[in-house]
Amino acid sequence: MSRIGVFVCHCGENIARTVDCAAVAKRLAELPGVAHSVDYKYMCSDPGQALIKQAIAEKGLTGVVVAACSPHMHEKTFRRAVSGAGMNPHFCEMANIREHCSWIHEDRVKATDKATQLASFIVEKVKRNRPLQPIHIPIERRALVIGGGIAGIQASLDIADGNREVVLVEKEPSIGGHMSQLSETFPTLDCSQCILTPRMVETYQHERIRLHTYSEVESVEGYIGNFTVRIRKKSRSIDEEKCNGCGACIQACPNRKSPNEFDTGLGKRTSVYVPFPQAVPNIPVIDRASCLFFRGRAKGAKKDVCKKCEAACGKGAIAFDREDRIIEEKVGAIIIATGYQLYSIGKEQANSAFKGYGEYGYGTIPDVIDGLQFERLASASGPTAGKILRPSDGKEPKRIIFLQCIGSRDPAKGIQFCSKICCMYVAKHTMLYKHKVHGGQATVFFMDIRAAGKGYDEFSRRAIEEDGARYIRGRVSKLERDGEAIKVYGYDTLNGAPVVMDADMVVLATAMVPQTGISTLAQKLSVSY
Template sequence: MKRIGVFICWCGSNIAGTVDVEKVAEAARSMPGVVYATDYKYTCSEPGQQMIKDAIREQHLTGVVIGSCSPRMHEKTFRKTVESAGLNPYLLEVANLREHCSWVHPREEATTRKAIDLVRAAVAKVARNHPLHQGHIPVEKRALVIGGGIAGIQAALDIAESGYETVLVEREPSIGGRMAQLDKTFPTLDCSACILTPKMVDVSRHDKVTLLTYSEVEKVEGYIGNFTVTVRRKAAYVDHSKCTGCGLCMEKCPAKKIPSEFEMSLGRRTAIYRPFPQAVPNKPVIDREHCLKFKTGKCGVCAHFCPRGAIDYEQQDQRVTLHVGAIVVATGYDLFDPALYSEYGYGRYPDVITGLHFERLVNSSGPTGGHIVRPSDHKEPKNVVFIQCVGSRDEAKGVSYCSKICCMYTAKHAILLAEHVPGAHPYVFYMDVRTAGKGYEEFYKRATEEFGATYIRGRVSKVYPRGDKLVVRGEDTLLGKPVEIEADLVVLANAVVARHDAAEVARSVGFSYDGHHFFTEAHPKLAPVETNTAGVFLAGVCQGPKDIPETVAQASAAAAKVVALFSKDQMATNPMTAQVDPACCAGCMLCEPVCPYHAIRPETIQERVGGKAISRQVASVNEGLCQGCGACTAACRTGCIDLKGYTHQQILAEVEALCL
């Protein structure tokens, strides 16, 4: 015999202002199985919860319906309430009388009728609820961090400092990421390398951190607490266990004219190389594509000179399997290709460069030793035009969003130009100057007041050569007139975009991404570092444009989430998972491809049919992976998959209560 209790919450005036709550409670009393119904001003309050507990005990309730706000708000709270009164927490249903009713309808009779209907449906459902029990899975207390930029380095350091093993995987030969390419950082003008390289060294020397550079994550399987990850270690053709990083090989390598990726092709490197002098690990790799030994079979100079015999042309890629309990994704970003703005001539005119080129030009360890010169003739530029929003806020050619960091780094470039080149004049074409951040507006003010940057509000229409100058045409929209600047150098602040292979990474690890291919957080406000896949966390620009302070904060937040997960030996699992009835499953496996979590696999079972033992295939759900989305239950042609807590029987009962 069901004994259901119904509690209608006023939510102050949020519900009671629109819905006649007393009438709803009154109506509930005559619903099938209901033995008790009441209304209360704030059900989620301490006395409200106590009232529910008392009713459960006094009325010997077997099920509870609470008509209140959205279950997203307080379902967890109320589950704990009923559990503490001795009832299974899954014998509770929440009827959403606020978001689905009082907030969206006027105060009238029909609104109260709808509230009653919603309660009736919940009552019909709870009468068919069964106790559900959480399972427990062990947690592998080792973390994987993908990406060795500042985000990945910070996350790995924080997790390792908490005492957990961490594997940091980086695709390039060195960790450091984009931040290693920067000269100074805004708004303090700290030298980027001076604050980054100590962290690079710390993370590489940490006894809890395993550093896998020149490596790529190929495959991720499993689920929270129990991931199996395959990493491909690319052949460096240098045995790093023997190499001391003396650098003799690089000195002797005859292929010296290869454009350096790190130097944005403004500098050259050898075929056996490390990306930059402070690289970690400070050991070279051979770039097969440009190596004479690989191209022609002749050379072998590096092997000849290596005092340790570390060169190994026969080295092969290796695959490493890792078992980890949590993953932090910190794969960083790319920059928008400004050649798509043909009117700016990037790629056609050598003195049209990007902000990252400028960083390398102004850096004292860069290709020009910190002398700002024009790529075309190596002359020092005087009038330099900075164009902001190249690709940003441009749905026609670029991306719709604001890249967030360009206003600040352009102000920084203007300052650095004025500091490095006496008499230089920075001109900045801007749309809006966005300086939300501590000390940011003051920094911009300094760029104009102390360093004489001229800010022009308008988008540049065209850049073209006149003699050895570049004519920049824009409108000064504040002046209301077209203006022209004869510039020596043009610097484009190109948009921050997701990495070209971001979608691939998201699919292989198994989480979602947005229309711009930035990775999607589980909740934009309340779960900003989680993904919709449990155990996978985000840090840095792979989630969306942000500056260094925000990146570091987010990395530490992701690390905190990992550490919290590792603080328990076991993890409770969500019991609302899909369940296959093997007796009627036909083994068609249509459910397998619809499962977004790869939780369904075929399984062979033994049966006796007519006294004979046979084996056949049925679908089987991995409860660790299943997130309870229910896609498989809709795909199942024989109706043999049920979602616990949302069975066909329960949902049909709700529908019946609403419609019949």
């Protein structure tokens, strides 16, 4: 025969304001199997827990029901209390009469009735509970980190320095992520590469980190502590064991017209390439889509075309016929650090949930670029060696206009959130521009300045007060090409007047969105997205 103890908590006034706790306790005392039922102002307090322990000892209770707040708050608290009184903790259950009742109702009579019903359900559940004991299972003391940007790199180093093995998977040929594309960082204007590259090298050389670049997670099976992960290592068409990174194959490649993804399309690269000079690992990749050999093979050419990289390689590391391969790794924990990509500004969108901008001329007006493209122009390793030059004619722009919140905070475009970093990197861009083009004028159209981090507000004020950036609160309706200039049509909301300005270059601060394929990865990992 069950002997259940019911304890109804007032939670100060959180529950008692709407629910008659004494009445609930009295009604529950009449249920079959309930041997003890009381109410108390704060059951989670030490005196409240003492009441439970005392009742277990004196009444010989076989189960406990605490009608109080959410189990997420105090289930562990009460289970520890009953365990201290000698009861199996899984004979203690909580009825949520705060979030599920008192906080969402105003009628005291109806709320009291509902609280009684909720608690009575849990009484019946406790009657049917069985004693449970914790079990111990062996686990893999290794972690998988998906994504080799700065977040994934730092997570890997922290775990590895904690004496645990790490498997780091990065889909690009090199680790580094977007931070490797930056010129300087805010709010200190430190060199991005000076911060990043030592960590990249340390990750590559760390004895407890196993690095898989140019690889993607194919499938994940198992459970927490024991995952089996299948990883697809995409073919570089290079034998990684033989390659010494000399770069002879890159020098020999005749095709130098492929768009450079690392330079966001502003520069060109060869078909055999490493993404950037500090790439880790320093092993080239053959781009099969642009390689003359693979294109000739796809067209059914009877003779092999080109193969100059193979002839130039003294190590015999060129492996045209090498295919993707699948490897398995056993891990106990998975960290997802897949980073972001910039919202595509153009009118056509790959994701039907988003809508693009046709009025800003991105993709048709060559001197309208996004923030990451500006970073590459400002970077010493970029296509212009750090000089701010217009993509259209290579001239130095004397008037630059920055437009904030392109896509961000815009439900009409499908992105309601603030991307958080745009206000700060635009302020940084105005400083970088002024430092490189001393006679230039930077103008910023903004909705709000959200500078919430340490030193952020001072940094944005510095752009205005020390570097002369002009900030206009308002939006821009359209951009038009006007000879060599770009005509910018906007509205100053503080002055209540339209604004028409000429610019030599326009930089769009676009929203951050998840990486392509993140939904598929989330499904593989069984996480929400």
